[in-house]
Amino acid sequence: MKQATLRVFRGDSNSGQTVDYRVPVAPGMVVLDALHYIQGHLAPDLAVRWNCKAGKCGSCSAEVNGRPRLTCKTRMDDLPQDQPITVLPMKSFPRIKDLVTDVSWNYRVNRKIPPFQPREGVEWKISQLDVDRVQEFRKCIECFLCQNVCHVLREHDKKEQFAGPRFFVRVAGLEMHPLDGLSRAGLLKDQLGLGYCNITKCCTEVCPEEIHITDNAIIPLKERVVDEFYDPLTKLFRKMRGV
Amino acid sequence: MTANYETREHDVLIIGAGGAGLRAAIEALAQGASVGVVCKSLLGKAHTVMAEGGIAAAMANVDAADSWKTHFRDTMRGGKLLNNWRMAQLHAQESPDRVRELEQWGALFDRTESGDILQRAFGGHTFKRLCHVGDRTGLEMIRTLQDRGVQQGIDVYMECTSTRLLTDNGRVAGAFAYWRENGRFIVFKAKSIVIATGGIGKAWRVTSNSWEYTGDGMALAYEAGAELMDMEFVQFHPTGMVWPPGVQGILVTEAVRGEGGILRNKAGERFMEKYDPKRMELSTRDVVARSIYTEVKKGRGTEHGGAYLDISHKPAEYVKKKLPSMYHQFKELADVDITKGPMEVGPTCHYVMGGIRVDAETAQSTVPGLFAAGEAAAGLHGANRLGGNSLSDLLVFGRRAGLAAAQHAKRSSTPSVDNAQIEQAEKELLAPFSNSGTESPYAVHRDLQEVMQNLVGIFRTDEDLKKALAELAKLKSRAAKLSVEGSRLFNPGWHLSYDLKAMLIVSEAVTHSALARTESRGAHSRIDHPSVDPVWEKKHNVIIRESGGMSRRELPIEPMPEELKQILAAESD
Structure with missing residues (x-):
């Protein structure tokens, strides 16, 4: 199976840095799927907000490769996979932990x-x-x-x-x-x-x-x-x- | 020692902020109660937001012949007569007023030529009955309710999970909860509590439900002594997405069929002709789900193991207008343009008809002061829910629960909370941090989903269900040895540890009930007992907690009054 690297912000309101994770890429996979894979297999305490996973609730906002997106609607195959995909929390709100901000x-x-x-x-x-x-x-x-x-x-x-x-x-x-x-x-x-x-x-x-x-x-x-x-x-x- | 939790007090505490919880809150507030609403997500993200098709209410705006009687009859027949007939009656009678009220609070629905609320056809409904706005009715409803509630003065505790109900001599006294953000504890004192936490779908692998639907409200009530009824009736929605893998289970609204969508198998046959020639695609959900499943099993499925659902014979502009979110969902997630070609769909775990047993008039459970409404409560839908009856259920019984909870609070003295219960709740919640165990909550959850998917799915057998009980016992012992990494700061692995406990309780309740019901009725299909059994038409399965663990008993159905019997037997009004 193809693999991709996700470069995800890990940290809290005081400090933090990005961490790289290797994830398998399935057909049609979205960035939120990749984040769930990381939670389930590599970093169980990775904080991510999400609900419907269908673009209807607006919970999973983040900045993917510098662009603010819903991670549930951002397809992995739309992003260049020869370089790490960066996933950062929304910048305008105070950070709580990892990708979760205080809205x-x-x-x-x-x-x-x-x-x-x-x-x-x-x-x-x-x-x-x-x-x-x-x-x-x-x-x-x-x-x-x-x-x-x-x-x-x-x-x-x-x-x-x-x-x-x-x-x-x-x-x-x-x-x-x-x-x-x-x-x-x-x-x-x-x-x-x-x-x-x-x-x-x-x-x-x-x-x-x-x-x-x-x-x-x-x-x-x-x-x-x-x-x-x-x-x-x-x-x-x-x-x-x-x- | 200073308490390591904060304390809040309300007359009425509502757990869950979907349609039922918010409608209950608005009503309790209108009665003069102080109201707190606790929810696991941010406000406005509950599953109600995803409801697409509409609200069923016999307003007769499109089909003048519609009336509460026909709606009552459709609901009872759709539920295979296992419904609480009084709830079905109240629901049919009150839902038009609840819709009008929503409109007066600012909700906007699609309109008829004459400027009234437009209604669309849906499975199992005799007339065009679903009030809707495109395919985003739930969003309109939850925004209207949340803004109304907030403006009226409810206190909302967002991203806060309740893990235990506190009791005082058998009556409700409050709830123990933690803030998801920082893991700190909070104790709510309340005279009445309304459970409005929705369903249990996250225990299955293919589901339309989000992470929140873990049966936690039902588990809270069960542990406090309430009864869980009709848990074997789990609705598999016929049309979820099947491809690509990441989107498997995401809902494809029944409105696609309501607007004229046609189901076909690999060979291009319109297979519903075989299973329900009269109602075809607009048969009830249990029938359509089994039909698709059967077609796939017999080798007539699509490339990715589903059926084709086609709406492309309708004008593209019409499809985009009436089904905008479906259009975008398929275009963005599956590279399919539904105005040009068919979707691939298959059954997905969607809803549970069973839940907390409540009184029809007041929504009170068997525990004094504990109420339940919406999907968390049992009764209205019997063995199978009709599409559109869920949103109306939330409004009708949310309001009734809020009203009765406020009245109960007025009559009651302030209960006292028991420190021993609080300490025990704290200890239990923190256990995964100090356990010497090695089990990952994610791994146990994945295995639970496989068990429920494979052994307690659309078609069931004695052998599978017994095997499922044995597997659930193993999972329970694994769940006692969970270990989590990291701190209490927004830690999803830790959060899942508690959710897992709730999922295991409701999964066991579903399996016990399914094993006992040796017949096929509505959403419960037993391969080894393929027909309806008249004996089982007269009773419910009820699950209750006893000292030795989970126990099941049978509860006879109350006889229906003559007047309702006549309505039910009639062919029209």
């Missing part, structure tokens, strides 16, 4: 977002077109790869000021829900730090669900914030009404 910050950000609130007296009739329009945002599996690559978080660590692409996608899914009656524009501007995003589209590139995060979620939300807070006519109108 709890994301769950704290999510708490800030007011949930769906139906408009008063709404009739529960929706057209399929409206469902299709928001579907894209609602298929997010919370793998946090977009959070991991966003330079506002990765290079500048603005976790206190900036919610990150995942949560702009979530807000878009709520704001564009056909029956939702709440505006989250103020929240986007003041608490979620939408203005920090300078639309470099790194998030869109790594999304395993192929959500057009920048074009379809972030830019329309930026427009909403502009309409609500910076539009001269609206501003004038507000002034006149004293709000």
Whole structure:
């Protein structure tokens, strides 16, 4: 059987280094299979998060050969096997152990977002077109790869000021829900730090669900914030009404 | 001595954060209880997230003739009459309201022309009944529930594993758990506990289940004195992926057949014509799984030992829209474009109909204060579950469990936790670090999966099942000599050591029950007893812990009220 070398980060929050493991490569094998092989045969305490192993739960995110990926969807035969395949934890989150990072910050950000609130007296009739329009945002599996690559978080660590692409996608899914009656524009501007995003589209590139995060979620939300807070006519109108 | 654990207190503690656990939490909170939810993974990663096909509810949006009565009848017939009829009735009556509620909390489903929730056909359902959103219904459901729960104020303990229920004079008093991240201990005090931990599929080699489905909730309940019922009924989903090897067992949604997918063997024959000419591909899961298995055994399987499932006769755009995740799954993992050619599929261990025996109205087990809902509980599905009845089960009985657990907590005084039980739980959990043993938990797990796969699979015999019991006894003694490397910091080998104990308990319960039931019914097929036995139609197998070990008894089924008998016997309403 063919063999490959996996160069995997081993360590905790303080220190660590990569360690090489030789694994047999079966047809169709994915990187997560290789990590399971290492756990089962070579390093039983190798820490890896995973659940569905089918690209549906978003648990097994890591950086494979420098690229943020779901390891369950990264085929070994798509990677050059004449050199070691490096597998590192997501860089933007504090390390716990090996490939497992502390992603709890994301769950704290999510708490800030007011949930769906139906408009008063709404009739529960929706057209399929409206469902299709928001579907894209609602298929997010919370793998946090977009959070991991966003330079506002990765290079500048603005976790206190900036919610990150995942949560702009979530807000878009709520704001564009056909029956939702709440505006989250103020929240986007003041608490979620939408203005920090300078639309470099790194998030869109790594999304395993192929959500057009920048074009379809972030830019329309930026427009909403502009309409609500910076539009001269609206501003004038507000002034006149004293709000 | 200072305690080497932290302590938390809740009126209601819920173990498991899939659909049932979250729905229970929301309801208990609405009743004014303080609620803690403990889950082994991150929030939102439970198996509910993978549910694809839809939620069965007789809303009659597409087929106006549908009603709870037809749904009740379909469920009972699909379950080969072994279902708890009261649960089947409540489920059929309440699921439409549970779906509407989900919609009011923000879930979005696909729509009909007139703007109502769209419903699709599924195996064993007379009418188009499954509310869905493409093939990612479970994701929509779990996000809706998790956001609702979090906003309402549940406390979530993520990546935390419960290893023992604490009792106070026979009633529930709390749970002992550890944080997976750092291995530290935590003791929960609670007046009521809801087990919503899902299934047991990880005990088989070919399974659609993730690492979490080790039967740990059932094992916790069993050890606390609760009863496990109908454990012989394990559902093998007819369509899992078979190739390449790494993806073997991953689920291929029944929605493929619901949308018109056709099964064929190597020779191109549409073989369901032989096994169920009336319902064909949309026969019940037990029948389709056995049909595929039989075709393969008779040498008519595909190159990699499965059957062909073909949806490519439908327009490519339609397939991509209605089955988007299937399209991507096959394209990325198997290099197959399902809009152009067939998939290769075969049975995969998917679901257990059996579980903790509970009261139909309250979801309470035989242990006071201990409740169970969802896959961890027995009763609703009888000998075979219909597709789509699982998500509705989670909502209907999750809500009922949460309600009853909160009411029970209101009536109860604060129980006291027993230090001796805590110390014993600590000792047991840490044993693999100090054992002189040499057994690897991974190796024991692999061997367990082989035993269950080969001897307690789709078709069973007396000889195989007895052999399985002997093998399980050997595995148990090996499991007593586990040794783990490394520290308590996020250590999967150590985590598996406890999961293994739970898997061995439920595997033994399945095998004992399967050996006793000398008939074939629903998902339980005995080659040596190929027909239905009317005597066994009247009783359940119940597994209980006694001082000498696991013991089995038979529990007569309660007679069905006349009114339900008539509904069941009718051909339509």
